[in-house]
Amino acid sequence: MSTTENALPSVVDAATWQKELAALRVREKAATRELDAIAAQRRRLPMVEMPDYVLEGEDGPVRLAEIFGDHSQLIVYNHMWFEDAEWQCSGCTGFTTQFTRLM
Template sequence: MNTDTSTPAPRVADRATYQAEMDALRIREKAHTHEGDAIAAARRRLPMVEVDAAAELTGPNGRTTLLEAFEGRRQLIAYFQMWHTGQSAAEQCEGCTFFNSQVRELSYLHARDVTYATFCQGPYEESVRYRDFMGWDVPWYSVTESIEALMAGRGPFMLACYVRQDDRVFETYWTTGRGVEVMDQTLGLLDRTVYGRQEPWEDSPAGWPQDPDHATWRTDGRPTAQWSRLRAGRSDDLGVVERTS
């Protein structure tokens, strides 16, 4: 247990003073929520662009198509996971691991006629071993044959939304960078804590702890979430040939 009292902390106030400042902040939080609602409404009014429904994917049953990835539902959300082909599990993208680790319960999306899938930018047999090592059970496809058609120069990672009309598929929204934070609850929860994400770009009081090495996502040379899998005895062998110097 950390009992260090030398780290700066907020000033101490009585309950009434604390609550008065909370009430003032809540007004701003509600305005932020309402603006988010307005932005979501604008998303629903965007035009859409047709994409090739026959774009080739590779899944657990071999070659398939973008249309088949809908699993018969009306909409599809796909996360385009970065992949370092031929490299070990330890060398895979910590950011993609961080975000994709947090999309787990899909039944609520399915109840809205929405499928979620990971579209990995690397080969299927190699990358699906990573999914299994991490214990993820989301639908997993390789899009190596269709990256140019589907990503169209965007990325390096991307979250995209699609809708189908019979056998035609349309892209309705995409985002990258901090836009993919919608997949995660960790950062949102950290934003509610007194020390926040502890990233140098944050506007924090002087002396607040910071993590310039971004250790939340990578610890001791690996994406952080890998360590619990290794302790559980899972193999991180991706079937790649180890490189020698």
């Protein structure tokens, strides 16, 4: 068995471990702040105005904007759904269940 297959971190005293943990926490906090800043920038991206689509409804033509009543935003998500499958993508189903709370 080679060294890389059984590679373990070195064994150190508690003070050394605490020092390295503190340094790691500084890096983790910086990464968290950067990811938060990226997420905030994504939320501030401009919206795109949809074309005035006209769809065929049960009672004839209906504008896309009229289908959703007072709701001014449309969320589009490519959901991995497999017809007649016992299992559905847990990421997709978990993600899309959050949208019911927006109403």
